[in-house]
Amino acid sequence: EAGVTQFPSHSVIEKGQTVTLRCDPISGHDNLYWYRRVMGKEIKFLLHFVKESKQDESGMPNNRFLAERTGGTYSTLKVQPAELEDSGVYFCASSNPLSAHYEQYFGPGTRLTVT
Amino acid sequence: DQQVKQNSPSLSVQEGRISILNCDYTNSMFDYFLWYKKYPAEGPTFLISISSIKDKNEDGRFTVFLNKSAKHLSLHIVPSQPGDSAVYFCAASAKGGGNKLTFGTGTQLKVEL
Numbered sequence: 001e002a003g004v005t006q007f008p009s010h011s012v013i014e015k016g017q018t019v020t021l022r023c024d025p026i027s028g029h030d031n032l033y034w035y036r037r038v039m040g041k042e043i044k045f046l047l048h049f050v051k052e053s054k055q056d057e058s059g060m061p062n063n064r065f066l067a068e069r070t071g072g073t074y075s076t077l078k079v080q081p082a083e084l085e086d087s088g089v090y091f092c093a094s095s096n097p098l099s100a101h102y103e104q105y106f107g108p109g110t111r112l113t114v115t
Numbered sequence: 116d117q118q119v120k121q122n123s124p125s126l127s128v129q130e131g132r133i134s135i136l137n138c139d140y141t142n143s144m145f146d147y148f149l150w151y152k153k154y155p156a157e158g159p160t161f162l163i164s165i166s167s168i169k170d171k172n173e174d175g176r177f178t179v180f181l182n183k184s185a186k187h188l189s190l191h192i193v194p195s196q197p198g199d200s201a202v203y204f205c206a207a208s209a210k211g212g213g214n215k216l217t218f219g220t221g222t223q224l225k226v227e228l
Contacts, residue, residue, distance in 0.1 A: 048213050091158055095214065103161050
């Protein structure tokens with residue numbers, strides 16, 4: 001079974017540019033989460049999809065961040081325009097609500113550097 | 116306001132000895148706790164979890180203890196092996212919170228030969 005995949009693994013952009021991160025969850029996992037780790041600090045929750053619906057987006061920093069999950073499969077997270085403080089590692093995780101309820105499977109992350 | 120705290124950024128242990136990683140939390144609504152292990156350039160990997168109705172859960176070399184009155188949990192690894200060297204994150208989830216995880220800042224464990 002393929003794990004959670006994320007693309008790209010690393011992105012370097014200039015302040016003011018736009019970047020789109022992609023996450024492909026484990027097949028059949030209805031729950032999809034985005035998290036971010038900034039500067040070696042804690043991993044912080046950004047938002048939660050159940051299928052194509054946003055269940056909780058309380059962690060989204062501001063309206064420069066837009067997440068979508070069209071069709072309830074893969075998800076994208078767009079940052080527009082990017083600011084220096086957006087640098088960090090963005091993790092995607094997925095879970096199957098029918099199994100170990102709280103266990104989330106994480107992807108390898110996308111390291112975003114804004115210069 | 117950090118609701119999950121790991122006050123030790125690093126821990127060094129000799130191979131074969133016990134590793135004890137600690138975690139404190141402040142939110143009384145947390146009812147499920149997890150430990151994740153993370154290697155460089157990889158995502159966190161689930162290790163072990165415990166429900167708030169229990170005080171201990173064991174899986175092989177890994178045991179998690181929960182002290183609800185003290186809002187404290189710990190992860191014991193015994194015996195420690197060099198392959199256990201990684202960053203360990205404590206995480207918690209609240210009932211009705213959609214299973215979103217609140218993480219600590221992590222503890223870098225180094226198991227030395």
